[in-house]
Amino acid sequence: MQLDWLGIVFRWLHLLSAITAVGGTIFLRMALVPSVAVLSQEQHQALHEQVRSRWVKFVMAAIAFLIVSGLYNFITKVKSHTIVPDYNWLYQMLFGVKFILALIIFFLASALTGRSPAFAKIRQNAKLWLSVNMALAIIVVCISGVLRFIPVQLPTNG
Ligand code: HEM
Numbered sequence: 001m002q003l004d005w006l007g008i009v010f011r012w013l014h015l016l017s018a019i020t021a022v023g024g025t026i027f028l029r030m031a032l033v034p035s036v037a038v039l040s041q042e043q044h045q046a047l048h049e050q051v052r053s054r055w056v057k058f059v060m061a062a063i064a065f066l067i068v069s070g071l072y073n074f075i076t077k078v079k080s081h082t083i084v085p086d087y088n089w090l091y092q093m094l095f096g097v098k099f100i101l102a103l104i105i106f107f108l109a110s111a112l113t114g115r116s117p118a119f120a121k122i123r124q125n126a127k128l129w130l131s132v133n134m135a136l137a138i139i140v141v142c143i144s145g146v147l148r149f150i151p152v153q154l155p156t157n158g
Contacts, residue, residue: 014069029130
């Protein structure tokens with residue numbers, strides 16, 4: 001039996017992207033946003049632009065890696081038919097909820113770190129939407145943990 005190196009690389013990508021995106025969101029909401037209150041308006045704006053222009057690259061890379069590696073994980077898991085049939089509905093349902101929540105998270109993260117005038121309202125309420133994103137991201141990590149523990153059967157040898 002050989003190691004599934006492609007699977008391992010996608011798992012690394014998925015976990016590292018999730019850690020970066022979720023950890024970064026928690027840091028921004030719980031440490032950075034409350035701390036900038038001590039700055040003047042000018043300093044605040046200068047710091048915001050410095051942080052935003054650097055962080056946006058990580059957000060975009062994390063979104064791309066999460067989608068590609070997540071789809072790979074999902075397709076290989078479903079195609080391998082290893083999920084115990086009684087739990088198939090639960091796996092599909094939880095995956096569906098996770099996928100929708102992930103899309104909402106990606107949208108909010110892009111709106112918060114981007115510069116599009118269409119989403120200026122979201123940026124004006126950054127505290128609120130960062131809190132929402134943090135809560136959704138924690139739910140997504142918890143759902144992912146359940147997905148991992150849904151019973152699978154080992155393939156038989158013929
Ligand atoms: C905010 C975005 C996301 C976060 C924070 C996240 C987080 C995670 C984590 C932590 C795991 C590993 C669970 C474990 O090994 O215990 C995981 C697994 C997985 N993720 Fe994601 N993920 C995200 C987005 C996505 C997306 C967009 C997809 C699909 C396109 C996806 C599909 C999967 C699949 C199929 C697994 C494997 C579940 C299993 O073990 O059966 N994820 N995710």
